[in-house]
Amino acid sequence: MDDLTDQQQQRIKKLDTLRELGVQPYGTRFDATDRAGQLIRLHGEKSKEVLEREQLRCRFAGRIVALRRFGKAAFAVLQDGADRLQVYLKKDLLGEQGYRVCEMLDLGDWIGVSGQLFRTKTDEFTVEVRELTFLSKALRPLPEKWHGLTDVETRYRQRYVDLIANPSVHEIFATRSRIIAGVRAFLIEKGFLEVETPMMQPIPGGATARPFVTHHNALGMDLYLRVAPELYLKRLIVGGFPRVFEINRNFRNEGISTIHNPEFTMLEFYVAYADYTDLIGLTEELIARLGKEIFGTTTIEYQGQQIHLAPPWRRWSYRQAILEVNGLDSSVLSDRTAAMKAAARLKVEVEKNADLVTILNEIFEETVEPKLVQPTVITDYPIEISPLARRKDSDPSLTDRFELYIAGREIANAFSELNDPLDQRKRFEAQVAQREAGDEEAHYMDEDFLRALEHGMPPTAGEGIGIDRLVMLFTNQASIRDVILFPQLRPEK
Structure with missing residues (x-):
């Protein structure tokens, strides 16, 4: 007492x-x-x-x-x-x-x-x-000054108090629920089957990210919390399901920021007999419909800016975006020295030994991404940063891939899936070499997934959409922590 x-x-x-x-x-x-x-x-x-x-x-x-x-x-x-x-x-x-x-x-x-x-x-x-x-x-x-509680530390750590003090927070999470329900209804209407794949995996894969590790005592083996469900969903395509999707949690052992939480919700869906261009139209339809269902309009406000969700959206190639946004000569796309000079002029920090692809990607992330306010589809990514995407027939150095950006943030990532098991093995081997060189986010070799591909996977297009970032957009929230009920925080002092 x-x-x-x-x-x-x-x-x-x-x-x-x-x-x-x-x-x-x-x-x-x-x-x-x-x-x-x-x-x-x-x-x-x-x-x-x-x-x-x-x-x-x-x-x-x-x-x-x-x-x-x-x-x-x-x-x-x-x-x-x-x-x-x-x-x-x-x-x-x-x-x-x-x-x-x-x-x-x-x-x-x-x-x-x-x-x-x-x-x-x-x-x-x-x-x-x-x-x-x-x-x-x-x-x-209740804490002192709980009316209109604004201290973010208390709000996130004691969400129950936040919900009492700020009734408007209820609406954010009610909207989140409507968004997820709307996504699910849309995909089921389009003939997709909702599935569940393992959250604990013997080999993490499907994204370049550092995994969380746990241990199964009875089996005497390490397991990894999944970084993505991709490789399991593609196994289902191999097995004969033509359209599958999953809405569930991913876990990535990396930094915490206004757009990153180690535990987050992801939608991934895969369509047999399709390519990435088919998914552009499907994504436009999905997000425009969510706007109409939730707000009755395809024009929304985000952080003081009007965002127009009605299709068609702008298409822009990755390389052209880098050149046009920064007024660069095309030589930077093939000349590492020129790219380093451009990065220095643009005040983009890159490591001394960075290769050309890494330099260009840093330039893209620092100078192009923030300018992609209206919905923009960036296409034709380099193969080096797209280890699971199909090579582009017209230019094998690029891939059949797009990313969707809205309000300066990546919302979706999609590509025509690589279904050539020999090409996939080579790319895994390159990823393994990067891992052995110290890159903890590079892919592992996954022999079972390669075995699945060897049984034959039809041409397939797949996409991942970050649910948390989508909710941020539709609820006008600047931080991912405001759309996750219990975000990850440092230990309480």
Whole structure:
């Protein structure tokens, strides 16, 4: 008890008082036939006279987020989800026992009420409580200045407090749910089968990323939390499923930033007998439809900028974007020295020993990506940074791949899948060499996946869309932590 604050000690004493009154401070069930938001939508605009005439009864529950006492009455505001509704607690209506319970109430407590809708003298839409049910006692008071809580550390670490203090946060996660439901419905409508693939894998693959490692005691083997489901989804294409998708978590053991969380949600889908150009149109249709379903329009605002989602979107080749954005001569595409000079002039930091492809990619990420505000499809990526994509027939140094950028961020990555097992083996071998040279994000050799390809995979197009970044876009949030309920954080000090 010595470690408890005065407020906590007072609240614990109230627990004892409630039990003495025969009240269970941690109740079981309450039949809430109404919701605060529903009551406000249906009756919140009705006048005092109409409410008196209709004598509408209601029964709902919520957390106390405001409490004012005076004499033998009190006003409390209950938060039910994202909505708040005032209730009037009067001794004359509750009776002696009921009002004794009312006197034990604190901010943060959960109660259920039954009563009649009316308007106060100040015209506040309110429930006049006839019956009070105690549901749960909050022993810990809400943090100081919790109203409109803005401290990001507290908001992310104690999301439960954030949801209490900022009802608008509820809407972000409700929108997230609608986005995922919309994506799922769209793909099922297009004939895709939703599947689940392993979260723990003996060989991590499908993306250049450092994996998390765990250990299976019974099997005596290390396993890896998946960095991507790609190689398993392609195994299903080999097995004969023509259209598959998965919405699930990926895990990458890398830095944390406003656009990166080690645990994140990804959509991946694969279509047999298609190439990457087919997926451009499908992606345009999907994202434009989400805009219409959620906002009723394909024009949205993101961080002060109008984003126009209606197709067709701009197509721009990777190399042309580098040249045109920076006013560079085409010699930088083939001359490492020229590329290094260009990087220095553009103040793009690259390592001394970086190869040409790495230099150009750094220039692209630093100078081109931030300018891709409107939806833009970047195509024709170099083969060196596309180890799983099919070579371009017209130029084998490039791949049949595109990435979608909106608001300066990569939203989707897609390509015609490499289905030549001999070519795939060579690329894995190159990745293994990079890993042995110290690149912890390079691919491992995956003999089972190669064996699957050797059974024959039809021409296939595949795509990954970052759900978290898509939600950031549609909810106008600048940080990925604002769209993940419980983002990864450093240990609490």
